[in-house]
Amino acid sequence: MNQTLLGFIRKELIQALRDPRMKFILFVTPIVQMTLFGVALSTEVKNIRLAALFPPNDYVLRDAYDHALQGGWFVPARAEGELAEDPFELIRSGKADAVLVAPPGGFTRALGRGEASLQLLVDATNVEQAQAVEGYLRSIVASTLKSDLGLAPPPPPIRFDVRVLFNPSLDTSIFLIPGVMTMLMVITTLVLTNIAIVREKEMGTLEMLISAPVSKSEVIFGKTIPYVVIGMTNLPLILTVAVLLFHVPVRGSLAMLVLATFAFVCTTVAMGTLISTFCENQQQASMGGFLFMFPAIMFSGLIFPIQNMPSAVRWMATVDPLAHYLSLLRSIMLKGGVGPELAWHFAALIVLALVSGAASFRRFSTTLS
Secondary structure: OOHHHHHHHHHHHHHHHOOHHHHHHHHHHHHHHHHHHHHHOOOOOOOEEEEEEOOOOOHHHHHHHHHHHHOOOEEEOOOOHHHHHOHHHHHHOOOOOEEEEOOOOOHHHHHHOOOOOOEEEEOOOOHHHHHHHHHHHHHHHHHHHHHHHOOOOOOOOOOOOOOOOOOOOOOHHHHHHHHHHHHHHHHHHHHHHHHHHHHHHHHOOHHHHHHOOOOHHHHHHHHHHHHHHHHHHHHHHHHHHHHHOOOOOOOOOHHHHHHHHHHHHHHHHHHHHHHHOOOOOHHHHHHHHHHHHHHHHHOOOOOOOHHHOOHHHHHHHHHOHHHHHHHHHHHHHHHOOOOHHHHHHHHHHHHHHHHHHHHHHHHOOOOOO
8 A cells, every 4th residue: 555545545534534523423423323223113013002992891802902001012092072982983083003893782792692703993004013903902802811711712733833043032123223233334434435525526626636646546545445444433333332232142253244344334435436426516426325325225124024025126135235234234143144145145245346346446537527
């Protein structure tokens, strides 16, 4: 590494870190975001507003409703007057997410007549929540029948001995935190790299670089290596928050985790550089970064499982660096990081980094034309 390149790297690091606000954005904001996202994001269905319409002497359904509220998943729906007596209007008005409706005469009398009909109205605008509500209430009603009347559902013909691996407590934060880490790493590296090069064009300092006796490779490496360093510096910060605050395990090799992060950071920095070659000002650079990150997050498997996507678009995940890095994080941190799948994700990140870097070199020009 020659003195010219070292000078470029030193200059870029000083420029990026001399502003105290930038230091806060680079090193404090990721920790704050990691904490907020880890607490707020959850795939569990909770705080479902539940109402139940039943006669005063229907003690079985009353007990089922009480058990549902005590379980922590449901909260009582707040409705008064005529609205409280119309289950359909309760759902349509948004006062309730689910309503249990007893049959005429009450659920307890229906059971005494040998009938077991119980109506459940569910707001299915959120499909996952509606499916979870049905499963919760089926289990709660069955448990109430067993405790109140000694009635148990017939045993299934096949019994499964279920073992939950890698996340026995079914804690959603353990599954989601690697995704949050992926988002923070790409924001820190891709966006900052993209804007850094465009800023030279917008402020006119690119003319000074052109007049200086430097090569194209020295300019590119001088503008990108500092953000690789900054991106890698963020890893111990957010990893410490993940392990100490949210108790996310690191079952695999820490060296492998660092190597996966390095491959990902090099890829996103290369892609940020490539995006910057299409932009003339920082507004375009910000929009270009957004246009890349939004579909990248959608196809990463963070929000929607890749397996659920149609095969016609599933191939897009193979060229999404976030999908590969997220798979590596979950495998290394939660499963121990073994198997040929890791080699595939590593190879994909290396190929994406090389292709993006080569395209950046090809498009980058040290002239103003």
